[in-house]
Amino acid sequence: MVFGMATTKITITVENHQLEEIRALIAAGAAASVSAFVKHAVGVSLSDAAGWREMLEDALQQTGGPLTKKERAWADTLLSPHGQKRVPRKGKAA
Numbered sequence: 001m002v003f004g005m006a007t008t009k010i011t012i013t014v015e016n017h018q019l020e021e022i023r024a025l026i027a028a029g030a031a032a033s034v035s036a037f038v039k040h041a042v043g044v045s046l047s048d049a050a051g052w053r054e055m056l057e058d059a060l061q062q063t064g065g066p067l068t069k070k071e072r073a074w075a076d077t078l079l080s081p082h083g084q085k086r087v088p089r090k091g092k093a094a
Contacts, residue, residue, distance in 0.1 A: 012038065 014022075022037050031037040060066055067075065 019034075022031070022034055025031045025037065026033060031040070
């Protein structure tokens with residue numbers, strides 16, 4: 001019996017040049033496989049997002065608490081690409 005975290009196989013789409021670079025890293029021994037590289041990249045990205053979220057929450061606590069609807073709308077307008085409206089989130093994705 002193997003103990004560990006459950007995994008799910010998915011399909012992703014990357015630019016051709018990105019796949020070439022990943023395969024070059026594998027050939028150089030920097031990664032075991034495309035799957036291992038992507039798994040590591042996802043882990044790093046999730047850790048970065050958690051760090052930014054923690055930093056934002058700390059900054060908000062130091063400056064008066066959560067954003068108001070008006071402040072969030074202003075930030076969304078400022079941070080969203082031109083011509084794209086952000087769709088409000090109803091909950092967490094599965």
